[in-house]
Amino acid sequence: MKKLFASLGLMLALMSPGLTVAQDATAPVEDAAVVETMDAVAVEAPVAAEEAAPVEAAPAEEAAAPVPDKGDTAWMMLSTLLVILMIIPGVALFYGGLVRAKNMLSVLTQVMAIFCLISILWAVYGYSLAFGDGGSLNWAIGDLSKLFLAGITADSTAATFTDGVVIPELVFVAFQLTFAAITVALIVGGLAERVKFSALMVFGALWFTFSYLPITHMVWATGGYLFEAGDLDFAGGTVVHINAGIAALVGAIVLGKRIGYGRDAMPPHSLPMTMIGASLLWVGWFGFNAGSNLEATGGAGLAFINTILATAAAGMAWMLAEWMLRGKPSMLGLASGVVAGLVAVTPAAGLVGPMGAIVLGAIAGVVCLWGVTGLKKALGYDDSLDVFGIHGIGGIIGAIGTGIFVSPALGGVGVDDYAMAGQVVTQATGVLITIVWSGVVSFVLFKLIDMTMGLRVTEEQEREGLDTASHGERAYNL
Amino acid sequence: MKFVTAIIKPFKLDEVREALSAIGVTGLTVTEVKGFGRQKGHTELYRGAEYVVDFLPKVKIEVAIKAELLERVIESIEKAANTGKIGDGKIFVTSLEQVVRIRTGESGPDAL
Numbered sequence: 359m360k361k362l363f364a365s366l367g368l369m370l371a372l373m374s375p376g377l378t379v380a381q382d383a384t385a386p387v388e389d390a391a392v393v394e395t396m397d398a399v400a401v402e403a404p405v406a407a408e409e410a411a412p413v414e415a416a417p418a419e420e421a422a423a424p425v426p427d428k429g430d431t432a433w434m435m436l437s438t439l440l441v442i443l444m445i446i447p448g449v450a451l452f453y454g455g456l457v458r459a460k461n462m463l464s465v466l467t468q469v470m471a472i473f474c475l476i477s478i479l480w481a482v483y484g485y486s487l488a489f490g491d492g493g494s495l496n497w498a499i500g501d502l503s504k505l506f507l508a509g510i511t512a513d514s515t516a517a518t519f520t521d522g523v524v525i526p527e528l529v530f531v532a533f534q535l536t537f538a539a540i541t542v543a544l545i546v547g548g549l550a551e552r553v554k555f556s557a558l559m560v561f562g563a564l565w566f567t568f569s570y571l572p573i574t575h576m577v578w579a580t581g582g583y584l585f586e587a588g589d590l591d592f593a594g595g596t597v598v599h600i601n602a603g604i605a606a607l608v609g610a611i612v613l614g615k616r617i618g619y620g621r622d623a624m625p626p627h628s629l630p631m632t633m634i635g636a637s638l639l640w641v642g643w644f645g646f647n648a649g650s651n652l653e654a655t656g657g658a659g660l661a662f663i664n665t666i667l668a669t670a671a672a673g674m675a676w677m678l679a680e681w682m683l684r685g686k687p688s689m690l691g692l693a694s695g696v697v698a699g700l701v702a703v704t705p706a707a708g709l710v711g712p713m714g715a716i717v718l719g720a721i722a723g724v725v726c727l728w729g730v731t732g733l734k735k736a737l738g739y740d741d742s743l744d745v746f747g748i749h750g751i752g753g754i755i756g757a758i759g760t761g762i763f764v765s766p767a768l769g770g771v772g773v774d775d776y777a778m779a780g781q782v783v784t785q786a787t788g789v790l791i792t793i794v795w796s797g798v799v800s801f802v803l804f805k806l807i808d809m810t811m812g813l814r815v816t817e818e819q820e821r822e823g824l825d826t827a828s829h830g831e832r833a834y835n836l
Numbered sequence: 837m838k839f840v841t842a843i844i845k846p847f848k849l850d851e852v853r854e855a856l857s858a859i860g861v862t863g864l865t866v867t868e869v870k871g872f873g874r875q876k877g878h879t880e881l882y883r884g885a886e887y888v889v890d891f892l893p894k895v896k897i898e899v900a901i902k903a904e905l906l907e908r909v910i911e912s913i914e915k916a917a918n919t920g921k922i923g924d925g926k927i928f929v930t931s932l933e934q935v936v937r938i939r940t941g942e943s944g945p946d947a948l
Contacts (some may be wrong), residue, residue: 623887625882625885730884732884744883
């Protein structure tokens, strides 16, 4: 009997504030549920709801835990699915089409295997280290209190950008899981056609632990150094793209060039695959960017339209620049421009205005074209699929550009105490820390792996192609 | 007996086949090949990496005929495959020592 009463009370407590909190944030009585942070890190334990259970669930009641809105929850699960679509098959096909036919399956295998691997690691310790409270180390990393997702139930909630609005914590865990996975998967592009599969898996796990988790914590978690410094990274320009771009660059340099690079023709084996992949990336990126709003609101709408406009502008800019400089507008150029635009708008998505997004995208399109041609040639590294040229350079343009175009004078949403120079310095600090951190961690890990298990396949295997040499199958048996 | 090998532009294959059928050639073998001659290749550009593609796709036709048919065969191929532009291809003629039809064991001109 007592149990029944308790559960009835619990139901009431859970339901009624859900209706009011979600509907109207202006109601003065809703201050009871305090959710401090901007980012989704504070977590309301279900205990709070139980404490409130016996009382009548009147709106004026104190300490009623906020309940996730169904719309927000649905949007976040959809966004999570969209980001998964970016990885498998988006990134896999985008990259796969760019390699030679003999290495097609190796790229597809690497991307999918990394997605599986990081998913597990994220649940085991990644989430806790990324979004936990690390105490004295909290500026850089979380703790292990949620190892194996300990204590997180279907009733646990995670905060959003709005006080008193929460989403189910498990949904937040899943959403963030996809970000971790895509970041590591992006690195594949710099190492493609010559990396040893086992070495890549080991690197993926270690780099995820020592570079992805700290950078994520620093940028997105309460108490993280860059978060507290006011660094703006809406959807992961720094955390995902610069981070991965640098790792890929370092990997390409440590691994060395592919056999025959610069002498033999290494044209992409299937640009239609690359076009499909780029398109899936674009579609999936709405989950990435608009989903990073964490609520289905106008803010998500802003990120949504910016994800169309910046991308379109970058695609056009790349295409036109290539047309003028090289004589022909290419499919690969257009697809590359599209991805460069997506990368650049990532940190800016919910912060800049639509016109700012167009300008930002156009800049990224042209500069990334230079990144994969002029810069790459000048420095002489073999970043097989241009992860640095597109994600690294595009990420840096996006991060700095966010500091500029967030300005209300340029149509951006603005932030408290905004001053353009100061914000750009803060953004540049974030970029610099990420470059150094990811650069050092990547270099040490690649070197360690190279010295112990070996990073690269044998020359014979490389000539044969990784599909048959590493995986014992071939992509096309026509 | 003669063995005629012709390298032609791929889109001319049907015309050549029709022309040869019209003069009584009863069989031929076709292979897709690549090669280069005086016709220039083209360049391909992938994100700044430029590749010169020298080898152009062509079609190779092989036909075994009786010696008396040779002139007409050459004439037919020449006419059907001609566009007047560089890259129309070449015709090679060699003598053919022996032909055997596998099914019946016939040999020589009877097997053609």
